[in-house]
Amino acid sequence: MTLVRGRTTAHRLAVTAVAAGLCTAGMTALASPAQAGGRPDGTVEQYGGAQATLVGLTTHGPAVIRTDGERQEVSAGLFEMTVAGGGSLQTYGLDALNPVQAQTRYAEGSWKSSTLHGNRNAGKIRWILEHSYPKVNDLQKLADAAGTRHLTPQSAAAGTQVAIWRFAEAGSQRPDDHTHDKARGHTGDSAHGTARHGRPEITAVDPAAEKLADRLVKNARSMPEPGASLALGPAEVSGRNGDRVGPVTVRTNATTVSVAPDPHAVSRGVRIVDKEGKETDTAHNGSRLYFDVPPGSDPGSASLTAEAATKIPAGRVFTQAGGRGRSQTQILAGSSRSTVSATAGVNWAPKGPVPAATFEEDCAKGGVGITVANHGDEPFTLRAGGQRAEIPQDDTRTVMVPVEEDQPYRIPVAGPNGYEKTFSGVLDCATSAATDSVGPHGAVAGGERPATVGGGEAVMGSSKDLAETGSGGTHLMALIAVGFVVAGGVTMILVRRRA
Known part of the structure; x- marks a missing residue:
């Protein structure tokens, strides 16, 4: 009896080990697409400085974007990022009509390799970052300068984001800008007024935030690009x-x-x-x-x-370094x-x-x-x-x-x-409005929604945005993984019944 029991126990242990192995294989197969970031294939992502993951929008207020007669209410304000290796960042967005996706990886970069490329207002955006919230956290001082009685962190962040968006959109390059403006005598420097040939008009809903945005746009002066960390x-x-x-x-x-x-x-x-x-x-x-x-x-x-x-340094740009869909370029505030x-x-x-x-x-x-x-x-x-x-x-x-x-x-x-x-x-060199990638109803091309950056809702990209790194095989890997898990589970049930 002892020998039989020993053989039975050994058999059960062996089969259980196989079942556990099948389950583990299933979980590994499910995880493998995410682990592709280790780049065992020799792919080089040449980044220097900070690499961070976007957590979400933390301090924000409502804003309105009008484009070609369409109206969209969005959340405008500060994002939070966690830095690989330790640290945290506060950022503002640079592309009002581009979606933002939580858990997107970003890397520190230069203006010339981002949507600020060729933007005549880039230096003014840095001025805003140096002279507004959160760099200036004396809200009463900001309110007095803006000519309003009171500002909250939410309205200060919203007003600052609106001002940044205005400069980012008004100064961004379009393929037809040079000839269009030259023919009509426009310089394109204005960040005020109504939208011109497809550019969005952006306003804050809160009157105090709107006054802050107007004051920042009016007083901004150009500053040089900060150096890399x-x-x-x-x-x-x-x-x-x-x-x-x-x-x-x-x-x-x-x-x-x-x-x-x-x-x-x-x-x-x-x-x-x-x-x-x-x-x-x-x-x-x-x-x-x-x-x-x-x-x-x-x-x-x-x-x-x-x-x-x-x-x-405030003013450093963070561009998307991976992920399934598009995510708005960010600029560092703190x-x-x-x-x-x-x-x-x-x-x-x-x-x-x-x-x-x-x-x-x-x-x-x-x-x-x-x-x-x-x-x-x-x-x-x-x-x-x-x-x-x-x-x-x-x-x-x-x-x-x-x-x-x-x-x-x-x-x-x-x-x-x-x-x-x-x-x-x-490659992210132009805002969505500058590339005419906004649909007739304010929807971003590719089926994605515009920059509804509040509420923590992640907007996922369409299949055509998948990188050529095997992401398109995710469904197949998932099916294989499920097969492993089911096989392992059935095997363990049979072992228990025989026991």
Whole structure:
């Protein structure tokens, strides 16, 4: 009996383990699309500074958007973001007619790679951020300046957002703006009055908020774009083994930056050194870093990571860094002490071509510029997004790859000796009104609703907004996962009945 019981127990344990495994496999299959952000396929998302996730709208009041005779009431105010690695941000939106999606990933970026590209009012938006709520949290002082008796946090946030939206829409570029305005003598600088050729007219519902918005628009003066919280440039370098390869220049507003080589660099004996050749693990604004590659090393690659804790400057733009649908570009209004980071890579070889590739979204040219350096002694042929270019030795060339507005992109790059990368992102260079992507009833093109940013309702994108990273296979993965879970559950029930 003891032997039989032992065999029965062992059998039950084995079958239960299989069932548990099936259930686990099902849960893993369900989770796998979300885990694709780890980029095991080698896809590069070249971000420096802060990366954050949008939580939602926190302090807001009602506003009205009128476009081509249609009227839409929305919520206008401050958003909250949580920073990867620690910290929180307060932001305002830059595109009144674009939806906002909770849990969307954002990355710190520059004005020229966002909807502020070419916007003659961008500097005035920064002035508003420096002279209004929440940077100025004395609400009575704001109310007195606006000529109103009282402001609440909600009305102050609403008035500030309305003023920002007005400048963002009035100064945004349209394909027909130049000829249209020149023919009629318009300068396009006004952020007041009725909507002109499709631009929205935006007002706050609360009279105090509306007075604040008017005062901010009237008094705003242009300010320069703030610098990045942390950036490394270039993001990839190349050279000979036995040399100090670089430099990689540090740009930051942090007092001190920690620097560390990746495990691959450590295993290959690659050190991070300063311009004097001394090994270092810290850097400052303006520091120049180099990869010291040992002589006699086989061809290879490595990277370094820089990290700091700092307050991100007001006026930095945050653009969508992933997600299923479109989500409104944000501009920073306030920051806690937050974690920021950036990465730079190196490639080396003793002879032949040695490539280094970086990319930058170029709103002026409507695409992504792939910049490739060749610090080798032979030329090579670069393939980028279906284009080919010859890169001479000791030379640098840029290949422009056209990308559609508001569309996720994946650009494969290939060079000599198995060099491969895939650059990805979402090009967001114009507001919805500027691209005429608003339907006849105020609905955003693609079936999404306009910027009803209050109430925490997430507006999901249509299937055509899915990135080309396998997101379109989510339904298949879900069906497989459900099959695993059901099979596991049935197996466990049978085990219990036999027991």
